[in-house]
Amino acid sequence: MRLISRTALVLALATSTPLLAQQKQGQFGAEALAATAKPIHPGVPGQTPFWNQYSWQFIYAPTFDFKDIAGAAKYRFEVVSESGGASLTFVADHPWAPLSPVWTKVPVGYFTVTVKGLDSARKVVGQPITARHYRAQWFNGPYNVPPVMDYSKSASVALDHLLSQKFVQYWFDHKAPDPSYGLYRYPAKIWGALVVGAVTQAKLKAGTPEAEHMTQLARIIADKLLEVSFKPGTPLEYIPPTYHREGYETYFKETGKIKTDSNLTISAIDGGVAFLELYDLTHDPKYLQEAERIARTLVKLQLPSGTWYTFMYPTTGKATYPNLAIPTAILNYFDRLIEQYHIKGFDGPRERTLQWLLNNPVKTFDWQAQFEDTGVHAPYRNQSREQACDLAIYLLHHRKDNPKYGPLAEELIRYAEDQFVVWEVPKIPYVLKGKRQQEPDAIPANWITPTAQEQFTYWMPVSRTAAIMMDTYRVAYETTHKPIYLAKARSFANTFTKVQKAHNGEYPTMFSAEKSNFWLNNLIYPARFMMIFDRSLKVGNK
Structure with a gap:
């Protein structure tokens, strides 16, 4: 695969044009x-x-x-x-x-x-x-108008930057992850994301030799993910593991909060979505079969209440901690299997999952963060916005099922914005706590806004977090037709192109002028959502 040249990046920036007639900053x-x-x-x-x-x-x-x-x-x-x-x-x-x-x-x-x-x-x-x-500053956008380049072109440039890296190309020769890239120790999350990234680039470059090359890469990684998934007959059978110690022992630091001999339940969905994306591209039934197997294992592990334990031991299927998952990702996964693939057997589990969500976090608003590198916390101590956005998207897609779903979805979106979106660089900066206040990415003056912060205990402008907000606003606009949602979605999309220009074509992990540790999933999911948003806009503009 070719390396993206600086000349190619400059050409992409120079020849780009706005997608549509742009709204004016400040009009909302x-x-x-x-x-x-x-x-x-x-x-x-x-x-x-x-x-x-x-x-x-x-x-x-x-x-x-x-x-x-x-x-x-x-x-x-x-x-x-x-x-x-x-x-x-x-x-x-x-x-x-x-x-x-x-x-x-x-x-x-x-x-x-x-x-x-x-x-x-x-x-x-x-x-x-x-x-x-x-x-905090309310929305006064749209921001960063016009975008630096077309959204799909932006996504492709970012993926070119990533997929040409040595630690990605390593898969072709070794059919295994590169030990030098330490984040490969998270197979479901990182390997799964890389499958999604290769599939996304294959779609963006459909009909070209590079698309075939990317499809081959996606297959290699997906097949390795199948290989390391928990074996049939074990409590977590077919589920891709959260942690992979082989070759990465030195990267793991055991603490009392994070037990790497356990498994984060919702991380199964990262692998499952990767298999579904690859199936959609190749129509190879083994990937759809594996995605379905993951879901059926989750059904077996579902508690009578309708949710799951946040972490479980793969050897026993027992809870690592008493904390319960907020299973919005599982809800949307079941929904995709039902609505897109018409697979039977998941209607009941989907309904039980939904009812648990409506009876618990929707009432308590305890939207606790769920990450493989974050321990569990007391109620409300470490809120996040991802699960609220997940549920909002589900409710918007099913708004005709219940008249309460639409208003609830919009309240969840307002919650995510209220607590985590930073529309403009703060004129009076936040008072940051602890050692993190010395990190360049934590200094508000370095942020490229708008941003979306990840969670209370990691108050940082993470790219994937911004992409989730962008996609949530996209769905809100498509279902409610309120122009302000389109303006908010565009504001994030425009900012991805601005951040990208500042980082030589890459979507960095942080919306910051400073270089930071690189998590490849924080480039891939934004690229996927940028492609989806671009195609949605172009269809809507016909």
């Missing part, structure tokens, strides 16, 4: 600001849990778990911004009322909210409650 600012007054899943004592005690930021009006003050009949709220301006006040019936009455007047930056109890004569009683939080 007033609409977006007004929308921020509506709180997201507001807490109510004894009814709805308060989920935001560890939040980094708020775009939408928050509510806080402030306790009643003895003798108070009403509560006076005062919001003072550290960015300047007058203090903002209002009176409410409860100390946990949303900040909606003044929220659209709170400028970007840190603010202090003080709540004082008032008796029936409007005199202050008890001790005031005070908290400090960050009011």
Whole structure:
């Protein structure tokens, strides 16, 4: 496979043109600001849990778990911004009322909210409650208009950059992963992603010798993934492993939180999706068969409640920890097998999975992060946005099944935006905690925005995270036809082309001007979603 040259990259940048007539930056600012007054899943004592005690930021009006003050009949709220301006006040019936009455007047930056109890004569009683939080920038896009290049071309350039690397080309000669690329120690995630990347490039270059070359690469990797998957007759039969120690022992650091002799349940879907993507390209039935086998093993492991344990031991099928998975990826996987391939036997498991989600994280808003390199945490301590986006996409696709699905999906999307999207480089930077504040990628001034942060305990602008937000907004636009969703999706897509230009054709792991550790899945899934978005736009523009 050829290496992408600097000349080729410059030519791609110079000859690109916008896909469609572009929306103008700032045209959605007033609409977006007004929308921020509506709180997201507001807490109510004894009814709805308060989920935001560890939040980094708020775009939408928050509510806080402030306790009643003895003798108070009403509560006076005062919001003072550290960015300047007058203090903002209002009176409410409860100390946990949303900040909606003044929220659209709170400028970007840190603010202090003080709540004082008032008796029936409007005199202050008890001790005031005070908290400090960050009011984040609302959407004022679309951003980075026009894109540097066509979205599909951008995806292909990025994949050229990756697939020509020595640690990828190694597969052709050795039919095995290159020991020098340490992240190959995560087979389901990284090998599976590389299959998806090769398939995506084959689609982008259909009908060319390079497409055939990429199909060959995808087959080699997929067949090796089949080889290392758990053997028939074992508790996790056919599931690709989360961890692969052979050749990578020095990379693993055992801790009390991450046990590499266990398996992250939802990582099975990374392998399953890779097999489905390769089947769609080649129509080789063995890959569809393997994808179905993974799903049938998951059905056997499904708990009566409808979910799964987050981690399980492959040798016993027992839980590594009592924590339960948020199985949105499994839900969408079952849904794909049913709707796209018409495979029977998954309707019941899909419904049980959906009902567990509706009865648990949808009610609690405990969207805990689930990663192979992140330990388990107490409720709300380490929120993430991926599972909320997964479920939103499912609900939007099935919105005709239930009139509540559409509004719920949009609330989940607002949650993901509220807690994790950074639309503009912060004028007043976040106060980062611990040793990470010294890392270049953690410094907001280095970010190329908009970004989407991965999780509370890894507050970093990860490329794959941005791609998930982009794809979620794409689906939201296609199903609701609201222009603001298209503008938000385009903003992320445009930014991928901007970040790419800054990194010589590559989608880096972080949306940052600085070079960082390279996770290939953070290039591949963005490329796939860029291709999908581009094709969706071109179909819609006909």
